[in-house]
Amino acid sequence: MKRATTDPWLARYAFIGILVVFVVIFLLFPVSVVLYEALKGGLGFYFSALTATHSLTAIRLTLLVAVAVVPLNTLFGVCAAWAITHFRFCGKALLISLIEIPLWVSPVIGGLVFALIFGQKGWLGPWLDAHHIQILFAYPGIVLATAFVTFPFVARGLIPLMQAQGSAEEEAALTLGANGWQLFWRVTFPKIKWGILYGMILCNARAMGEFGAVSVVAGSVDDRITMPLQIEQYYLDFSLPDAFALASLLLLLSVVTLVIKIGLEWRHLAPNYVRPH
């Protein structure tokens, strides 16, 4: 039977065809080029490119940044989602929108803000200089800029999840004599732990891949740049194989993130999902 909403087969295939062409040109092709170029010189060359001093320091710095930023934004995200879903206060809708600022603002601006605050001619620059504290062009600056960019990731996922769950179970726990700590760990946390993990995975992927904000605050000194910046550096120095080798690592990170993300979504969205014992 033909329904009114059924498009003619020609239109259907045309749309699907266009979609496939776009996915191939814009997603699959670049990804395969990265992998091809990275491995072109053979595995031996690939691993030597990855273990080159520049690559190793960039990988190390990127990991150190993620290790600081992900817990920081997880803590913030859980606190924000808790406050927004459990307390009544005015300006709540505005606050939810404000949390999302880093998603709409160009990351470069995020970086510039920190440059303005901590730079030599910035508000706190002279004071920091006098006390020999370096924030800009150093690890703290990179962490701050990355934290800015990845600020909403955990909160944004948790707020709708916790709003949907409501506060009924928390209220029940209160009347049963649970204090705030017991209430969070015994009642709220088990309900949101997968949501937290989901946000952390996305936050981590973004933190490791961030270029714009970090490029403003990172140093030009070699040991002060992260993986994405080092890839650019290799590219500018015409060391394309090294650039592709390092890029393939970031790509691997994306694939792992995607797999975990799909896994978590499948667990979350599966109807009548019951925790196995």
Next chain:
Amino acid sequence: MSVTVHNVSKRFEAFPALKDVSLEVQTGELLALLGPSGSGKTTLLRVIAGLEIPDAGQVTFAGEDVTEKSAYERRAGFVFQSYALFQHMTVFENIAFGLRVLPKKKRPDAAAIAKRVGELLGLIQLEGYEKRLPAQLSGGQRQRVALARALAIEPRVLLLDEPFGALDARVRKDLRRWLREFHDRTHLTSLFVTHDQDEAFELADRVVIFNEGRIQQIGLPAELRHHPTNDFVRAFLEV
């Protein structure tokens, strides 16, 4: 234990949910709060439990002022309309929750908790269900688990919000009878909210009629039927 409410008012933004409400619940009484939806009866129950802070007024438990005490200090047994069972915990863990969160000095050991939960499962006639999750129970069974969970902490007062609201007629009748028998045995001071006057009149010792945030009349079922004091009560009870 007696519960009193003195001149309690509560607004939600512009909406006045309770206007200068005073009420005394005597020890061992089973009291119904009856009224149309939005009349403030659930808000009053939540104020008594400590889940809402009143804008003005006072709540006392056995003469002690508990207005400033939080819900977890008051430990009033509360049965929620939607049961609010902990979805990720088994029936056993749900019922044991109030015992497990006790301060270390007062917390019973594992054997004592198991014994207490076993007794409560017997009371609600759900022996053998301890390993089930709430999602694997029927509405009536969930309701009884919610009741057992509230009773596990040996509350001095039991508060029930539309306890039979979401159940089908047959299960509702059975549970109603069960609750009345339970109350006759234990004489636990209890308040329940309902919009169903048959339920209120059949179950309660005294009925409080609510409308627009105010108590309209308090009395024995027969008094209310025969001597309604105002037009609202008369119209609401259709006498």
